[in-house]
Amino acid sequence: MKQLRLFPQEPAGLKLLSQMAQQIVLASGTLAEILGVSAADHAKLVEDMHNHDAKSSELHYALLTHMRTSFVNPLPREDMYTLSRYLNEAMEKMDAAAELVALYKLERLPKRAADQLEIISRQAELTVDAMRRLNNLDDLEDYWIEILRLTKRAERTHRVWVADMISDMKWAQYSRNRDVANQLVEVTKDMRRIATQVGSIIVKES
Structure with missing residues (x-):
């Protein structure tokens, strides 16, 4: 039985959370571009990444x-803040990773970098949708489980x-790539x- 709400829920906060997740989707695309160009072309794309970071803030x-x-x-303030x-x-x-690629002048990162970006992009896409639906928790358990599965794959x-x-790799090259x-x-x-x-919200609200 669904809980009756005495006041209408304001969706603005959930929209803001969803927009923050969307910045990570956009950032993963920008970082993929950075990994695909020469070091000479990093600066403009890193500036784009800084803009994603500024928008998130x-x-x-x-x-x-x-x-x-x-x-x-729609949720307790402490949950929304977290x-x-x-x-x-x-x-x-994400911004730091892009900046490191540029500072170290890294080119042609291993395929594993693209694999990680694919995972991040998928996690972020799922989160964009989940943040919009936080005022209806009934169907979010699948999101929770899928993110955990993707994180295990990333690890x-x-x-x-x-x-x-x-x-x-030699030590210096290894150290730079390991940072990213x-x-x-x-x-x-x-x-x-x-x-x-x-x-945690699902458990508390159930």
Whole structure:
């Protein structure tokens, strides 16, 4: 039996969370472009990535303002704040990964980098949709489970990527590539934190 709500739920906060997740989708596309061009062409794309990061921060602050000024929120404020913080932190790591590629002048990263970006993009796409539906938790358990599955896949990819780098690269090259690999796997972990928070909300509201 669904709980009756005395006040209409304001969707603005959920829309802001969804827009933050969309910035990660866009950022994964930008980072894929960065990995596909020469070092000489990194600067413009890294600037695009900085813009995604700035937009994410703007949306994060907008959500904080909305929560302070809104009488009714679809979820407890602490849950909305936690989701927003994890989304913003994931975006910051995407930005850092792009900046490292440019600073280190990396070109032709291994296929594992593209595999990780594919996972991040899929996690972010699922999260865009999930954030919109947080005021109806009945069908979000599948989202939670799928994000956890994708994160496990990302962690396996990371381990294989690191092992390959140790075998194939000299120390300086390995160190630079490992920094990028670490940023990307941390993004997938942030996406898992978001899904775990959603799972906690489902349990609390059930």
